[in-house]
Amino acid sequence: MSETNPYMMVGERVCMDFINTVSWRESTEKRRDWFTSYAKLVDWSVHAEVLTVQQAQDLLSEADENPSKAKDVLKQAIELREVMYRMFKRISKKTSPNEQDLARFNESVSHFYQSLQVIQDEDQFILKFKETDALDTMLPPILQSAVDLLTSKNELGRVKQCEGDPCGWLFFDTSRNKSRRWCSMADCGNRAKVRRFYQKGK
Template sequence: MYVDSTQNRVGDDLDFANTVSWHDSSEKSQELLTSYEKLVNWSLHANILTKQQSLSLLKKAENQPSKAEEVLQQAIELREAIFQIFSLVSNDETPASKDLSIFNEALANAYGMMRIVPGENKFSLEFLNGEERLDGMLPPIVQSAIDILTSEKELSRVKKCEGYPCGWLFFDTSRNRSRRWCSMADCGNRAKAKRFYHNKK
C-alpha cells in the first residue's frame, strides 16, 4: 500500500498546521486533533488515506490504544513544529532550531517508510503506508511540508492570517500578494468591524 507523493500531494494549503483553532493564543487555542480517530479522519479528508485504509487503521488502533495515543502525540508535536516553522518563515524570520530538529526527526522516520520505485519514464517516491502502520499518515504530511520548504516560489507565498489570535496559515495566491486574512467572511470582517468601531470613537 502506498501513496505516491507526486499524485497525492497533501497540499498547497498548509491544512495540517491549521488543525487548531485560535492557534496564536495559548489561552484561547483549541486542539482539533483530540483523538487518534480525529487524526485518521483528518487524513481521510485530506486524501492522505483512502476510506479502506482509514477503517483498517482505526480497527488496528482499537487493539493498540497506547501505540495509537503515541502516534497522536507524535503528530501533534510535528504539527506544532510545522506551525512554528511556517509562522516564522511567513514573517521573514529564521525558524527555531528546536522546531527544525523535531521536523528533521520526523523526516528521518518518514524517509524510513519510503521507497524509490521504477516507473515508465522516471522513478517515483512511494510511501509504504495504509494498513501497515498506525503512523502511515505522517510521511505524506512531512513530504508536503518539504515540498513547500524547498520551493522558493511556494515558500514566499506562505502567510499567516492577521486576525490575531487566529493563526491560520495560508498560501497567498492573489496576483499582488495582498491577501491578509484567512477569509474575508471571518477574520477580514472582524477586522473591518473593529476598524469601524475605533473610527467612530
C-alpha cells in the same frame, strides 16, 4: 477559524492545513486543538485526502487493538505539528526557524523518508512512500508537503500568518499579487472589516 465547521481548509497546502488544526492558536483561553483523539487525526486525514476511507477504517480497527500505540502516534503527530507551526510562523515573519525545531523536523524526515521507494507507474517511475498499515501512515505525506514547501524556489515568501488576532493560522498565499491577509474573508477578514466600521463610526 470557524468553530461550526471543524474542517476548514484554507491553507492551500496540506502542511498548512495540518498546522491549522488548532482553532484560535494564539489565544490562551480560546485555543482549541482538533486532535483530541487518534480517531480525530484519522478523520481529518481523510478530509485532507491524505488517507482513503478504506485506509481510515483499517487504521481505526488497528487502533482499537493497540490503543497505547495509537495514543503515541497522536502525540507524535501533535509534536510534529507544533514544530512545523513554529518553523513556518518564523518563516512567515522572514526569520529562520530555530535550530532545535529544524533538528526535530529532520528527525522525522530521516525516520519517514526511509520508506521512500521508486515504483513503476505505467511507463514512468515515481518516488513514493511505501503504503503501510502502520498507525502513523498519514504522517509521511504531510511531512512531504512541508519538505516540498521548505525546499521550493521562491515560494517561501508566500507563507503567511493570518492578521486576525489571536487567530494564528498559517496559509500559502496563491494570490497573483501576494495580497492575501486573512485565513478566510468570512471569518477573520470579516471581523476586521466590522472593527474598522465601528472605529470609523466613533
